[in-house]
Amino acid sequence: MTSWPPIRAELAGIEPYGAPQLDVPVQLNVNENPYQPSAETVADIAASVGEAARTLNRYPDREFVALREGLAAYLSSDVEAQIAPEQVWAANGSNEVMLQLLQAFGGPGRTAISFAPTYSMYPEYARDTNTEWVVGHRESDFAIDLEKARALVEETRPHVVLLPSPNNPTGTALPPEAVTVLCEAVGDGGIVVVDEAYGEFRRTGVPSALELLSEHRNLVVTRTMSKAFAGAGLRLGYLAADPAICDAIRVVRLPYHLSAVTQAAASAALRHAPELLGYVANLREERDTLVEWLREQGLEVADSDANFVLFGRYADRHAVWQGLLDRGVLIRETGPDGWLRVSVGTPDEMDAFRQALTDVNGARA
Ligand code: PMP
16 A cells, blocks of 8 residues: 655654744744844845845846855954855755755765764755764763764764764764864765854854864865844855865855845855854843853753753753743753753843742652
């Protein structure tokens, strides 16, 4: 008997990825930036989109030149390294950038690896591109043991290594020597993708992998406007790498994948980078205060370089998640058993979270 619809067998019955989108007062479940753009920025984005609308009868700039220039200028301002526009590629969210990387560098007969616990979309990119997926493991403090990682690379000879820094859901940043060791171990047979979706939230003294681009031609660093830039609704992710890697992605990208509206809105948002990124310092401070408070409650808390914190451990984490939701606070039930993840919001939202967690404390094992 054949089932309906005639989907690929390995996709049959699989639930689509996604956190619940619930309308609750305090939303701390998908690592969004809680701060909305100012009226001035909204007006500039609207005017730019209005201008783009005048020529919507035409396809957009397939090479999104102006946007790449804006992204390269921004990256060069965030780190010591100089990033040129031809080193930059962008797509609809860093999720799409990563899928394009797997389409170009993974595929049948090829292997991608990462180290768990890690971002749960990675195995999905591998599945959707028919790439073999191999997962190593992090240590109990969620760091990557470099000797074990090197051994896994030597054993599997991966074509793609996915390394989030900071890692989701643990918040763990990678030391620069980890990037160097893995780039050298992988060599010209593959690429090492350092996913810096949360890179701007790194603590002082933690360098970005962007600084290492000139040393390793197989290194790719991805970023997004969804988090630090407060632009999750924009759907704009990007990467910096050797221009030859950008050229390889061009082969698999759909023509005109970045709409004129997206390009106009993202370029306008970049013009307001100082304002949009202006809350990063507050969020880092709020995060550090939260880590301290959770530890004072006797909880285990992973060190975080991101805009979220993983804490636990609970014998019944679902009961704690539900107790918080009952009090109007939505967090994420994700990560290893017993742990929960909370995004860093405004001071008022964090007060609400602390109050609600204190109330449900009785549910703790
Ligand atoms: N990488 C990591 C580690 C993430 O946590 C996320 C979003 N949750 C993404 C990539 C994708 O973000 P976006 O598609 O919004 O750029």
